Amino acid sequence: MTQNIGVKKEHKARRIMLRILLTFAILILLLLLFLIFSYFHLKGFFTTPRREDDRGRLYYMEYTGNYDSPFVTFIFDKLKPVRDGGCSVFYTASTDGGYRTGRNYDLAHKDKSGNTTGLNLVIRSNPEGRYSSIGVSDIAMLSRIGLDYSEGALDKGKLTDVLLALSPYICVDGINEKGLSASVLALDIKEGETAVFQAEEGKDPVIITELLRQILDNCASVDEAVELAKNRNLINTFGADYHLFVTDDSGKSAALEWRYNTLVVTYTDIITNFYVSSEDAEDCYRDGKLKEAYIPPTDNPGNYKFGYGHGYERFKKIMSVKAENAEKGTLTMSNSEIMELLESVSQEYTGALTSLTQYSAIYDNSNRCVDICVNPDYSTVYHYEL
Secondary structure (H helix, E strand, O other), X not given: OHHHHHHHHHHHHHHHHHHHHHHHHHHHHHHXXXXXXXXXXXXXXXXXXEEOOOOOXXXXXXXXXXXXXXXXXXXXXXXXXXXXXXXXXXEEEEOOOOEEEEEEEEOOEEOOOOOEEOOEEEXXXXXXXXXXXXXXXXXXXXXXXXXXXXXXXXXXXXXXXXXXXXXXXXXXXXXXXXXXXXXXXXEOOOOOOOOOEOOOOOOEEEOHHHHHHHHHHHOOOHHHHHHHHHOEEEEOOOOOEEEEEEEOOOOOEEXXXXXXXXXXXXXXXXXXXXXXXXXXXXXHEEOOEEOEEOOOOOOOOOOEEOOOEEOHHHHHHHHHHHHHHHHOOOOEEOHHHHHHHHHHOOXXXXXXXXXXXXXXXXXXXXXXXXXXXXXXXXXXXXXXXX
């Protein structure tokens, strides 16, 4: 009798184990089916990237799907791979009567062998009910989550390339069909301060590249971009801080900064990597020298004051060229002059994270197009239109 009870218990235990294994197998199968569905679903969101340059640091693709898809936004919300970079950007009237935004994107990526690298993707998107745009995504940022995204990586057709579905949300600059351009630049965090993390009730939280995407999608002017930014809570990624430079085709340009968790708008035509909305006396008096510059607000021109951060020399070089042009009686610049100025403030790798210019771009606010020099090789210009 005791033996029969023992056998029954053993059979029952086996049945329970089989049920557990069967349930586990079903869950694994469902997960695999979900992943397969997600993979092919997301792969249909964009065209195959086309390599543009010899080194494989610049690619082009068209985004044909809806990047507001829950599949895309869920993955991006979990990863948020954005990191800080250097950069310089300025706004100028052009010789053809329009306006241009000159932009250097500086960030020193490394591959697995420790060599400097880069992987930049030009994206053309036309979302339903929103403005079409061209933007540049720093795909090498995906290396932050352990993936190998260095130069030439998009030639290989890896399974993980499905993450290119996130690319509209990691654009670091761009322009839309209304001539509104936006660029992200890094800022230093002063000792004793913390990176921005707004938490106002009733406002959606966004990181800086999400805000840039929303501005390109929905704003036709600097004023509209400012209003949109006022209605968002900006939060940081990896403890980094940024400011946003927005320009339009009316002659207006502005820096959006969030120091002390407060949005401040400064109407300026140049920014690099220091706060233009606040002064830090100890930083202005570096090396015993007073550093001064000029920022013309749209309503009442006054004096630039260098705030906390870096990039002063690049700022001064851009400012001096614009000042020399003004003294000559011209406030306009041709595309070649803009690119020459961008080249003069481009950065070679020094070991600093914010050194190494990945590309120089001229966003044509009036004609809704962009010219890009990558690596940087200023003998070759890649042109993209909306």
